[in-house]
Amino acid sequence: MKRSRPPSIRLRRLAAELKRLRVAAALRQEEVAEQTGLDASSIYRIERAMNKPQRRTVTTLLDLYGVTDPGRRATLLDWLKDPGQQTWIKEFTPELPEIYGAYVGFEHxxxxxxxxASMFVPALLQTEEYARALLSEGAKVVPTDVAQRATVRMHRQSILYRPIPARLWVILDEAVLRRVVGSPELMHRQLDKLVASAGRPNIRLQVVPFSEGVHLGMEGDFVMLDFADPNDPPLVYADGLAGVALREKAEDVARFAAIFDTIAEHALPPGESRTMIESAARALV
Structure with missing residues (x-):
């Protein structure tokens, strides 16, 4: 049971359901191990989505937990397959860092x-030219990788425009508006996109002004993801000085949620935020 990359959305879903079934059967992990011949540590890792179990292992567990309905068994076993990533991401997955590739799947x-966001416009709201300039001027990335990563960012934005769009709540530091990326003309077009995005019903955009001074959002950017399926617990993708990480523990998610709420208290209301973005754009003309 080797896991080569962070868990997919389906693996997390399967792990949560197997744990729920075990608890419903009033069995401890040690008892499951005794009755199936599996190692107790394997049960623990499976239920935390730390390992992808083999099909026969899941079948054995479903037998023990009394899951006899063929349709239900087929659904759970289907979660072992490819995580159902959108077609376009499969083309880029081999070139993407593992955690980032997993995050894109969760985001979808x-x-x-x-x-x-305290430094740059979030990827879901970037123009392609802003993304390319940011990637080119940041880490040492070869031109072909810049093009690929920019393309991935543009594809990711489709979640905001699908028939049932994802809801996005972004809190920007004012520095994001004032820092010119690429050129004043390029930055003006980027700010225009922010203004247009702020007008969409599924997007809430707020700005923390310089007048608020130091705030928690300056310690590192992060995004919190919530899912419609109750079997998919929320998670956090954090980007800080120590690198990027996916946080899945309930206590970690709760801590980031509290931080987000605190940052929101310092942000301007959406209407005033949009006015500030428009002002920053005019200053570049």
């Missing part, structure tokens, strides 16, 4: 996102 499945 998300019902709502809460995003803090």
């Amino acid at each position: 499945e998300a019902e709502s996102l809460r995003w803090t």
Whole structure:
């Protein structure tokens, strides 16, 4: 049971359901191990989505838990297959860092996102030229990778425009508006896109002004993902000085939720935020 990359949305879903079934059967992990011949540590890792179990292992567990309905068994076993990623991401997955690739899969499945950004415009609201300039001027990325990663960012934005769009709540530091990326003309077009995005019913955009001074959002950007399926617990993708990480523990998610709420208290209302973005755009003309 080797896991080569962070868990997919389906693996997390399967792990949560197997744990629920075990609890409903009034069995402890040690008892499951005794009755199936599996190692107790394997049960623990399966239920935490730390390992992808083999099909026969899941079948054995379903037998023990009394899951006899053929349709239900087929659904749970189907979660072992390819995580159902959208077609376009499969083309880029081999070139993407593992955690980032996993995050993109989670993002595609998300019902709502809460995003803090203290340095740059979040990927879901970037223009392609802003993304390319940012990627080119940031880490040492070869031109072909810049093009690929920019393309991935543009595809990711489709979740905001699908028939049932994802809800996005973004809180920007004013520095994001004032920092010119690429050129004044390029930045003006990027700010215009932010203004247009702020007018969409599924997007809430707020700005923390410089007048608020130091705030928690300056310690690192993060995005919180919530899912429609109750079997998919929320998670956090955090980007800080120590690198990027996916946080799944309930206590970690709760801590980031509290931080987000605190940052929101310092942000301007959406209407005033949109006015500030428009002002920043005019200053570049």
